[in-house]
């Protein structure tokens with residue numbers, strides 16, 4: 001959009017904070033007002049060098065958490081913007097359950113800077129969003145992870161690939177399930193349908209929330225089995 005139209009849009013639909021809905025003053029960016037921005041619990045070291053799990057303070061960030069040490073996940077690294085609470089939780093809910101696409105676009109921008117900070121972005125070949133099953137996609141009308149992935153693909157001029165990975169099984173919502181149950185729930189739920197496309201590629205996998213990691217773990221496993229060389233994961237929030 002050129003700046004003239006941007007100006008017109010701002011005049012009639014002035015940008016508002018995604019969390020408290022206050023008008024944003026100039027200079028406030030990223031979709032949140034300064035006060036809400038300061039309430040985001042950004043994740044910072046020390047954290048597991050593989051899955052990004054917060055570690056007790058004083059711990060060395062060059063180590064892995066007990067879970068990754070015991071059974072290393074199929075992805076190389078996973079990082080999230082912040083904890084799944086307050087401002088980030090509200091913004092994810094606005095996107096996912098109320099269909100507020102501007103929230104997704106703003107979260108995509110923030111995730112993109114998180115990715116730029118933590119990942120060797122130009123090493124990747126393609127960005128893949130965690131897919132929804134076609135049933136859920138029809139009901140919701142959009143895939144929230146695709147909106148996030150699109151922002152990253154655009155910012156780093158990477159291929160956006162929303163076709164190679166499919167969700168073939170409609171799974172029950174994971175809310176309230178423990179790790180073992182979540183792992184059961186997503187087993188065999190994904191399939192890699194374009195092996196030729198992803199062969200030897202380095203993939204950046206995008207999801208909205210990392211809870212127990214069972215969804216991204218299963219996606220990464222399927223992509224590696226399908227011929228991908230490596231998978232890295234970025235999510236907006238971490239439960």
Ligand SMILES: [Zn+2]
Pocket residue numbers: 017018019020021022032033034035036037
């Ligand atoms: Zn606010």
Ligand SMILES: [Zn+2]
Pocket residue numbers: 048049050051052053064065066067068069
């Ligand atoms: Zn870990």
